[in-house]
Amino acid sequence: MIEPCFLFGYQDxxxxxxxxxxxxxxxxxxxxxxxxxxxxxxxxxASDLIGTLEAASASPLPAxxxxxxxxxxxxxxxxxxxxxxxxxxxxxxxxxxxxxVYTRVYSAARPEIFWKxxxxxxxxxxxxxxxxxxxxxxxxxxxxxxxxxxxxxxxxFTIANDMSSRDIEGENPLxxxxxxxxxxxxxxxxxxxxxxxxxxxxxxxxxxEIEREGAVCFSGSxxxxxxxxxxxxxxxxxxxxxxxxxxxxxxxxxxxxxxxxFTLQVADxxxxxxxxxxxxxxxxHVVGKR
Numbered sequence: 001m002i003e004p005c006f007l008f009g010y011q012d013x014x015x016x017x018x019x020x021x022x023x024x025x026x027x028x029x030x031x032x033x034x035x036x037x038x039x040x041x042x043x044x045x046a047s048d049l050i051g052t053l054e055a056a057s058a059s060p061l062p063a064x065x066x067x068x069x070x071x072x073x074x075x076x077x078x079x080x081x082x083x084x085x086x087x088x089x090x091x092x093x094x095x096x097x098x099x100x101v102y103t104r105v106y107s108a109a110r111p112e113i114f115w116k117x118x119x120x121x122x123x124x125x126x127x128x129x130x131x132x133x134x135x136x137x138x139x140x141x142x143x144x145x146x147x148x149x150x151x152x153x154x155x156x157f158t159i160a161n162d163m164s165s166r167d168i169e170g171e172n173p174l175x176x177x178x179x180x181x182x183x184x185x186x187x188x189x190x191x192x193x194x195x196x197x198x199x200x201x202x203x204x205x206x207x208x209e210i211e212r213e214g215a216v217c218f219s220g221s222x223x224x225x226x227x228x229x230x231x232x233x234x235x236x237x238x239x240x241x242x243x244x245x246x247x248x249x250x251x252x253x254x255x256x257x258x259x260x261x262f263t264l265q266v267a268d269x270x271x272x273x274x275x276x277x278x279x280x281x282x283x284x285h286v287v288g289k290r
Contacts, residue, residue, distance in 0.1 A: 008191035009072035016071035027057035041247030046196035070124035084253030095170030130184030130287035135165035222255030
């Protein structure tokens with residue numbers, strides 16, 4: 001059995017450093033061999049990735065080390081695919097009063113792909129995520145996320161929360177950028193599960209739980225088995241006419257949608273879990289002014 005491998009960031013006495021995990025063993029990476037995540041994404045082909053990281057593994061780290069992508073990911077754009085699950089298509093149609101736009105996107109040859117954030121803007125586990133001050137209906141969107149290097153090769157997967165203002169997008173689909181792109185609207189982490197050159201979806205369950213005032217107010221789950229688009233299809237469309245010299249993240253859509261009477265509130269705690277990647281945990285706050 002091949003031991004799972006992960007890439008992560010950790011806090012040392014001075015800065016956030018890169019670490020590598022193989023099985024249950026965690027190591028600091030030699031900064032001279034692997035100067036930064038940006039360098040890794042720009043220069044290391046997927047076929048050499050794990051071998052290079054193994055060779056660059058230096059001192060061992062504690063097994064309970066807190067892992068993060070904050071301060072590690074930097075110049076990579078984060079994009080998102082939409083309406084990739086049937087539950088998402090149905091929810092989008094309800095919120096848009098039966099516009100049929102999302103039904104047509106779901107069945108179209110071309111997937112919906114849109115820009116979300118720069119990696120340096122994304123928050124990570126333990127940070128606050130935002131809900132817009134001018135939105136009435138805000139939800140999290142738990143998503144398996146692809147990590148693609150500068151050679152346009154998949155290197156692995158992480159977790160993301162694509163925060164969304166459903167009332168704003170529902171009013172008019174052209175408002176999607178305002179519903180999706182604002183301060184603290186994107187969370188990623190806590191580490192990257194390395195799966196170089198994978199061609200098919202890993203069979204994973206995606207869980208979300210939202211806690212309010214000490215009690216669970218929403219929980220749900222889905223599976224990558226329910227994804228309507230193939231992995232290679234989403235990557236191909238993203239890269240068809242656009243290059244990313246230092247790599248790119250692609251969120252792959254949500255299959256968990258809270259009921260239409262649910263909206264996030266300040267201080268809600270959102271937990272998104274995808275094994276073996278881990279758990280992404282964030283608390284809600286309000287951003288912006290009316």
